[in-house]
Amino acid sequence: MPKALPTIDMSAPVCCAPVASGPMSEDDALQVALRLKALADPARVRIMSMLFSSPAGEENSGDLAAALELTESTISHHLAQLRRAGFVVSDRRGMNVFHRPASAALGALCAVLDPNCCR
Template sequence: MPKALPTIDMSSPVCCAPVASGPMSERDALEVALRLKALADPVRVRIMSMLFSSSAGEENSGELAATLGLSEPTISHHLAQLRRAGFVVSDRRGMNVFHRPAPDALGALCAVLDPNCCR
C-alpha cells in the first residue's frame, strides 16, 4: 500500500526559496510536491486552462463537465483537489458553483520552480 503524504495547509500560495537557491527543507519540498501533485493530472490541467481562458473569468461545474465530456461528480473531485492546492477559488450562487483560477498561487509555484519565471 502506498504511503500517504502528510496533510499540510495549502490555502495560501507556496512561499519558499526557489528550488535552484540551494537544498530545500523537508517541509518546503513537501509543500511544492503537494501542489505539483494537484496539477499532475491531464483533466486538472485542462480545467485550469479552461478557467484561465474563460471570457467570463469563471465557469460553473456544469459548463466544465459538458465541455470536458465528464460527469459533474468527476469534475467536482478534480476541482476539490485544485481548491485544496489553492489553485481554484469557488463560490456558490444559488444552485450553481462558479470557479475561477487563483493566478497568484500558480505564479508563486512558478517562482519557486524557476526564479526567473515571472520577471
C-alpha cells in the same frame, strides 16, 4: 496503491526559497510536492486551462463537465483537489457553483520552481 503524501494546509500560496537557491528543507520540498501533485492529472490541467481561458474569468461546474466530457461528480472531485492546493476559488450563487483560477498561487509556485520564469 501509491503512498499518499501527508495532508497539510495549502490554502496560502507556496512560500519558500526558489529551488535554484540551494537545497530545500524537507518541509519546503513537501509544500511544493503537494501542490505539484494537485496538478499531476490531465483532467486537472484541462480544468485549469479552461478556467484561465474563460472569457468570463470563471466557469460553473456544469459547463466544465460538459466541455471536458466528464461527469459533474468527477469535475467536483478534481475541483476539490485544486481548491485544497489553493489553485481554484469557488463561489456558490443560487444553484450554481462558479470557479475561477487563483493566479497568485500558481504564480508563487512558478517563482519557486524558476525564479526567472515571470521576468
